[in-house]
Every structure is written in C-alpha cells, then in structure tokens.
Amino acid sequence: MVQWMSVTSHFVPTPNLSWLKPEIWDAFTQQQKDKFAPVCPNLVLELRSDSDCLQRLQNKMREYRDNGAKLGCLIDLKTLKVEIYRPKQQVEVLESPATVSGKDVLPGFILHLENIW
DSSP states (O other), X not given: OOOOOOSSSSXXXXXXXXXXXXXXXXXXXXXXXXXXXXXXXXXXXXXXXXXXXXXXXXXXXXXXXXXXXXXXXXXETTTTEEEEEOTTSXXXXXXXXXXXXXXXXXXXXXXXXXXXX
C-alpha cells in the first residue's frame, strides 16, 4: 500500500474527482476507508473554476504526478484546454477536446466535454 502526503508540505490535497485501483482500496481497513485514505489516486481530475489560480492547480497536478498518480487531467474552462499529466512525461495540452479518456489507467473511462465548452 502506498502511503502518501504532499511532497512539499503536510497538506494532503483532494482532487475534484479521483479513482484508485480496487486492490489498493481493498487493502485499507474500514476505519481508513471511513476517513480520508492517505494514498495518491491512480487517476485525478481537476476542474478549474473562476476563482481558481491556474498556477496553483498546475502545481497541485504535478504533486499528484510526483506522488504516484498515473494520469491527471486539469480541465480549464477559462481557456478551453485540458492539461494531461503522466509520470516521466511532459504535460500534454489539448485544445477544446471533445473527450478525455482514462487510457491505460482506467480503460473504458471517457469523459465527454463537448457540452461544457
């Protein structure tokens, strides 16, 4: 089991949406499941709202990636872009994509974005 906390502080960030492999989740006790599980999700989605600072969200996404997230998506409604974060890769920026998929991290997961742009 991966224990996780932010690399730069004692703050454990929470994403708008996350997914964790069932075998990792199942390894937690019920008491741990009833609270915030101290583990970095495999998949993380963040949605930038009007009040969010882009740089802070980008830093947060790098924290997820650096702590073990296999796929992170930052959806920016202001710029109509999606930033894709993967381990050991440069950030990929998509312009107004119709969909974002879970790729090999969560096969079959597709987030349809065409109605929110």
